[in-house]
Amino acid sequence: MLAKRIIPCLDVRDGRVVKGVKFRDHEDVGDIVDLARRYAREGADELVFYDIAASARGDTVEPEWVSRVAREIDIPFCVAGGIRSIEDARARLFAGADKISINTPALANADLIDTLAREFGSQCIVLGVDSRVIDGDWRVHQFTGDPDKTLTDHRKTLDWVREAIERGAGEVVLNCMDMDGVRDGYDIEQLQAVRAVCSTPLIASGGAGRKDHFKSVFELANVDGALAASVFHKGVIEIGDLKAYLGEEGIRVRP
Amino acid sequence: MMIGLIDTGCANIASVRFALERAGLDHVIVRDPSETGDCDRLILPGVGAAGAAMARLDERGWPEAFRTDDRPLLGICLGMQLLFEHSAEGDVDTLGLIPGRVEKLPLSDGLVWPHMGWNALQAFGQDEPLLRQVSLGEYAYFVHGFYAPVGAHTVAQADYGAEVSAIVRSGHIAGCQFHPERSGRVGARILSNFARI
Numbered sequence A: 001m002l003a004k005r006i007i008p009c010l011d012v013r014d015g016r017v018v019k020g021v022k023f024r025d026h027e028d029v030g031d032i033v034d035l036a037r038r039y040a041r042e043g044a045d046e047l048v049f050y051d052i053a054a055s056a057r058g059d060t061v062e063p064e065w066v067s068r069v070a071r072e073i074d075i076p077f078c079v080a081g082g083i084r085s086i087e088d089a090r091a092r093l094f095a096g097a098d099k100i101s102i103n104t105p106a107l108a109n110a111d112l113i114d115t116l117a118r119e120f121g122s123q124c125i126v127l128g129v130d131s132r133v134i135d136g137d138w139r140v141h142q143f144t145g146d147p148d149k150t151l152t153d154h155r156k157t158l159d160w161v162r163e164a165i166e167r168g169a170g171e172v173v174l175n176c177m178d179m180d181g182v183r184d185g186y187d188i189e190q191l192q193a194v195r196a197v198c199s200t201p202l203i204a205s206g207g208a209g210r211k212d213h214f215k216s217v218f219e220l221a222n223v224d225g226a227l228a229a230s231v232f233h234k235g236v237i238e239i240g241d242l243k244a245y246l247g248e249e250g251i252r253v254r255p
Numbered sequence B: 001m002m003i004g005l006i007d008t009g010c011a012n013i014a015s016v017r018f019a020l021e022r023a024g025l026d027h028v029i030v031r032d033p034s035e036t037g038d039c040d041r042l043i044l045p046g047v048g049a050a051g052a053a054m055a056r057l058d059e060r061g062w063p064e065a066f067r068t069d070d071r072p073l074l075g076i077c078l079g080m081q082l083l084f085e086h087s088a089e090g091d092v093d094t095l096g097l098i099p100g101r102v103e104k105l106p107l108s109d110g111l112v113w114p115h116m117g118w119n120a121l122q123a124f125g126q127d128e129p130l131l132r133q134v135s136l137g138e139y140a141y142f143v144h145g146f147y148a149p150v151g152a153h154t155v156a157q158a159d160y161g162a163e164v165s166a167i168v169r170s171g172h173i174a175g176c177q178f179h180p181e182r183s184g185r186v187g188a189r190i191l192s193n194f195a196r197i
Helices: A032-042 A063-072 A086-094 A104-108 A111-120 A157-167 A188-197 A211-221 A239-248 B014-022 B050-059 B062-068 B184-196
Strands: A005-013 A016-021 A024-031 A047-051 A077-080 A099-102 A125-134 A137-142 A151-156 A171-176 A202-205 A225-228 B003-006 B027-030 B041-044 B073-076 B101-104 B115-120 B139-144 B154-160 B162-170 B173-176
Touching (some): A005 A202, A005 A239, A024 A032, A032 A047, A032 A063, A047 A063, A063 A077, A077 A125, A086 A111, A099 A111, A104 A137, A111 A157, A137 A157, A151 A157, A157 A171, A171 A188, A188 A202, A211 A225, A211 A239, B014 B027, B014 B184, B050 B062, B115 B154
Parallel strands (some): A005 A225, A077 A099, A099 A125, A125 A171, A202 A225, B003 B027, B003 B041, B041 B073, B073 B173
Antiparallel strands (some): A005 A016, A016 A024, A137 A151, B115 B139, B154 B162
């Protein structure tokens, strides 16, 4: 049977890996390829690279570092940030990325999902969703790379996930903004709600602080993978330890 | 030893190329059969959707070339599926080098579609050269929505609702449903094994 995936997320800005709290106050945590190689060695199942400023700035991730990563690591990885067209996607996939993730540009132009899925296949098209409670409902945010430009879309998260899968998205990464960077645990309630409408793989993001948070999100929300950043970058949790713990707790992971 | 990595023009071959580099295996990129003179084995990597991939292979004369070729051939992911006779993805006839048909993975209770992630390799014997020094139960990385049901040519399988052919072989022709280029140490071992067949 399929193993649950542990996915370090590397937020990239200007060619460096950074991490902030609740999308603000970014600090430098290291070189892209050094961190990618370290996580692959420690047992990460997959990596996600978000160019967090690309959507806000209006430019796209540069394929140069995509190719450097692809050359070095032997696990799958996904690239996100400012991908607006078939050409943007093709450049990253042909440079060696296994998947591309779209978020803000898909909100502005939902047809982009259909176009990319037709061209490259659903299996490499990931929908990224930044979601939080507003007016009593889970809703989608845009432009989260720059706090001055953040705005709230009126779309409801569950509707958007359903629509995106209908259009051809092959995986969903749900970033629960209220929990991001605060290490209080994943947003189980929201992830359960999205799981119920999500027929593709679902990846939890936002809130990991302890090993038991991973156990809970796999057991309670039945997600396919759990993504985390700061706990891995800062050495709070070591991936090998985490997987050994999950294995002992009866969760199927790749040793 | 020289591996010819087949580039149909619609595939991401960078990952496979980098994996061969990491493993120190000599390779050249070949676009049509006339370029394979120096190669003693060939890799057909995963390439988008079945219909589009077959159209590109047809344009360059690959189907006829494969029928008369006796060099070891390794299909990866969609490249493996194309080795069979027919694919339900787009309802297209494929290369027909291995008997059997590729079907859509059934949507089973509690399982999501497509099959994406690390799955354990099951049920294989000692004789498959690609599996030398690979142990039963080791994990490989899969991403696919269509599959070859387990059959006479299956030499390793994975379970995902259905019994999925993970590695198939018919004589000098073999295929991996998973991505050895993205399957860590296990994948690197399988590519190195292919270079030694």
